[in-house]
Amino acid sequence: MAKSAKSNKTMAIELRDKLAEFIANGNFKAGDKLPTEAALTAKYGVSRTALREALKLLEQNGTIYVHHGKGRFVGGIAELKVERPITLFESVTALTRGNGYDPTNKVLSIAEQHAPEHIAAALKISADDRVLRLERIRMHRDDVLMYCVDYVPRHLITDKIYDVEWSGSLMDLLETYGHKATMSSATAAAVLLPDDVIAANNLEEFGPAFRIVETVYTAAGEPIVYAEDYHRGDAFEFSFVRS
Amino acid sequence: MAKSAKSNKTMAIELRDKLAEFIANGNFKAGDKLPTEAALTAKYGVSRTALREALKLLEQNGTIYVHHGKGRFVGGIAELKVERPITLFESVTALTRGNGYDPTNKVLSIAEQHAPEHIAAALKISADDRVLRLERIRMHRDDVLMYCVDYVPRHLITDKIYDVEWSGSLMDLLETYGHKATMSSATAAAVLLPDDVIAANNLEEFGPAFRIVETVYTAAGEPIVYAEDYHRGDAFEFSFVRS
DNA sequence: ACCAGATAGTTGTATGATGAGTTTTCGGCG
DNA sequence: CGCCGAAAACTCATCATACAACTATCTGGT
Incomplete structure (x- = not known):
């Protein structure tokens, strides 16, 4: 996955957002299993490092949860996401x-x-x-x-x-x-x-x-x-x- | 840095919290430069991978911000915390x-x-x-x-x-x-x-x-x-x- | 049929190498 | 001596590889 041209964003941030979109658009519900790291590195064409960093960001914000050895799963809070929360800083x-x-x-x-x-x-x-x-x-x-x-x-x-x-x-x-x-x-x-x-x-x-x-x-x-x-x-x- | 005994937390999470504590207790103010990756890996005795994951978590939650090539700096958001935000779920x-x-x-x-x-x-x-x-x-x-x-x-x-x-x-x-x-x-x-x-x-x-x-x-x-x-x-x- | 060990699958951690952005140093020129 | 450009050093970004730890499944022995 090539980073967007002229983007200041790191690969991890871009990938986090792409993964969030994938989860939101993918008919996942809370508790569903996500593809493995191997599958995702292939799907997005990135290194495992960048992918893991992105996945950890998603874990921190509640979008996914992780069970070592089992896999990663869609978190319940993901269904509650609103597109432009009052907490979003925007013009x-x-x-x-x-x-x-x-x-x-x-x-x-x-x-x-x-x-x-x-x-x-x-x-x-x-x-x-x-x-x-x-x-x-x-x-x-x-x-x-x-x-x-x-x-x-x-x-x-x-x-x-x-x-x-x-x-x-x-x-x-x-x-x-x-x-x-x-x-x-x-x-x-x-x-x-x-x-x-x-x-x-x-x-x-x-x-x-x-x-x-x-x-x-x-x-x-x-x-x-x-x-x-x-x-x-x-x-x-x-x-x-x-x- | 040995992970806590019996801890389910990953190294990145533990390190994120230790770094947050280091920043809170270290007489840093917003805009101050943090030690480099090399210095922090030595200070905490961890790999660069774990450290970078922890630092990216801190960046996402606003505790620090990053300028590629210059370094990492203490973010101002820590000073903005409010005690009972509208986003807190309470009765x-x-x-x-x-x-x-x-x-x-x-x-x-x-x-x-x-x-x-x-x-x-x-x-x-x-x-x-x-x-x-x-x-x-x-x-x-x-x-x-x-x-x-x-x-x-x-x-x-x-x-x-x-x-x-x-x-x-x-x-x-x-x-x-x-x-x-x-x-x-x-x-x-x-x-x-x-x-x-x-x-x-x-x-x-x-x-x-x-x-x-x-x-x-x-x-x-x-x-x-x-x-x-x-x-x-x-x-x-x-x-x-x-x- | 049940149990233990081996194997396969999946995430966690570490190390080394190269690339990209910024700052500092050094050498040459006017 | 001051200025400018190039090189070196510093710092973060990305990638690849190897090994460790946890979980699930399979296989063989009793």
Whole structure:
């Protein structure tokens, strides 16, 4: 199996994902026996080393379980897999598309200011540091799907704020400045939009919102965004497995 | 490194855990460089194969990240762990206590009926099979925290329904009948309580609800409960890590 | 028919070699 | 002396081979 061209992924990761797909698409149910290592190395054309590494990753995430000398078997949790769990870190654009919409962004405001105390703490900046506050709505045709407020430490964006295109993906933008978002710590709650937001933006029909407040980090643990995302209740549903 | 005596764990798993401990105890912070493969094989007295397998497991769970040719570094995700993530399978009682409340249950109704089609499908029962529908509210003093509807396949409860105490934990009850709940597949959304529920139970002040719909399974993958839980929006907040 | 040993099948572990990406060192040139 | 390119060293990625440990099945002896 040749690795994908230009892929940064290792063979083990690619193979893990291919095997996961094979299991998901192969009419397996919990407890079914998987092909042996020998059969799988032949099937995918890889070394036994890469295959074993991939299989151990699948074992760690519950997709399979192993009995030494007997073989490998499909784990029960595999049937509970959801395609895009709430725990998946992805851009708001991808999330919105995953819920079946074709989103466009509208920038309501972009401003440089001091951060409220709790936001400064989350972003690990001092009270003297400034943040950029980006306020946007995400729309599908004429319907407002999300109201979003993002706070970014000012020092991360080395250009003047009016020289920057703010309507695209904030994560992609930060990556061009050398800060690649990879994970976040989040909380979710059911709320109503703040009254002043409703009044300022004609959002009387928005209804209950699924609010996610998250701090976004690079792989090295550097906090780069504090986000408050209000997802319209009747437009979004979030999936996850509890175990 | 000798494996623990009588351990069923593979070398890779044991080493993963030892390395995780080394990282946690070693005054490392996110972004710090870890010792090379050569140094770690010498330190732990293991083959390079086992070490690489262990390191890949740590990479998958976010503890470390890798840059080909540069080395391995401590990941920031370890600092993001939350104590009771939304993905933790626990009883509603434990969840409610985790949010700081001392809940009492009030049974609104218990009835035997046919299951709606989507619920029969989720519980993997036929249209002829019957379910028990349990409707309850969870209260903290005089405040209603949750409105819950649970559906249980009738055949799981071998006693007459009026001989059963329904105000306790449903999961504990099912365990006494030999069906231990261990995991669930869930979706969450922000909604309003249905109008008839508000009217029937004087819940005009409930406000937006964080609704979790989940199918609960035993370890063998047998579905035993279909639950619709409406958590009062201003009383519950759910945490999770995205990666 | 039952039991013990041998064989075959399957996963677990180790070692050595080569390839690919990154950093450091060395030598030549202006 | 500083800069640049090439080579060497460092570090992770992949492959191949050999042997060990566990499980299932087969065979031969009683």
